[in-house]
Amino acid sequence: MRVSFDLDEVLFVSPDTHKTEPPLPFPLNRIFRERLRLGTPELIRELQSIGYDVWVYTSSFRTEKYIRTLFRLYGVRFDGVVNGQRHLKEVQGNHRESLPQKLPNHYRISLHVDDETVICSLGPQYGFRAYQLNAQDDDWKEKIIARANEIRKGLQG
Numbered sequence: 001m002r003v004s005f006d007l008d009e010v011l012f013v014s015p016d017t018h019k020t021e022p023p024l025p026f027p028l029n030r031i032f033r034e035r036l037r038l039g040t041p042e043l044i045r046e047l048q049s050i051g052y053d054v055w056v057y058t059s060s061f062r063t064e065k066y067i068r069t070l071f072r073l074y075g076v077r078f079d080g081v082v083n084g085q086r087h088l089k090e091v092q093g094n095h096r097e098s099l100p101q102k103l104p105n106h107y108r109i110s111l112h113v114d115d116e117t118v119i120c121s122l123g124p125q126y127g128f129r130a131y132q133l134n135a136q137d138d139d140w141k142e143k144i145i146a147r148a149n150e151i152r153k154g155l156q157g
Contacts, residue, residue: 001152002079002109003047003144004057006102007067009115010133011056013037018136024073032070041074043141052148053079057112059101061085082107104128110155111148 005011012034013020019038023029044054056067061084071078082090084101091106092099102119104112105128114120115134123130131147133140 001051001148001155002053002055002107002111003148004055004080004082004104004107004109004112006112006114006116006119007034007056007058007060007062010113011037011040019138021074028073032066032073034070036074037140039141041071041076043144044071044076044078046141047145047148048079050145052152055080055082055107055109057082057087057102057104057107057109059084059087080107100126104130110151111144113144 013036015035021036021038021040023035024032047054056078058067064081064083064086067081067083068078087102091103100119100122102112102114103126105126109128111129111131112119112123113131113133115132117132120130120132122128129151131144133144137143
């Protein structure tokens with residue numbers, strides 16, 4: 001089963017509004033300015049240790065290399081990365097109608113974690129499950145693991 005995360009306002013947050021991981025040491029903090037939500041590396045590693053593939057699915061146009069390198073500096077390796085460019089090429093493609101900026105089910109993602117209400121609300125219409133996360137929440141890791149386990153149990157049953 002696959003779980004994906006949006007970047008901006010989900011894994012990348014402002015230290016003014018959220019608890020964050022320590023910044024990377026100089027000079028890396030000048031190249032990688034984003035700050036990770038506190039517990040992000042731990043959550044990703046835990047999900048992977050209990051058998052989930054963990055992906056990034058973002059509408060941003062940060063390169064896959066940039067995303068993978070930043071997270072590797074925190075000890076995290078993603079199983080897959082979909083950025084805005086990949087989405088436009090592989091999902092939107094030559095469709096005349098405008099598709100949502102994220103379609104997790106196209107990549108067999110069972111749970112997508114996002115901050116945007118519009119993305120989360122499109123799940124039932126387009127056939128994907130989403131968990132909305134935006135505010136500071138000290139229990140966010142446990143809630144996401146519980147939701148993923150709930151979906152996995154439903155898929156197996």
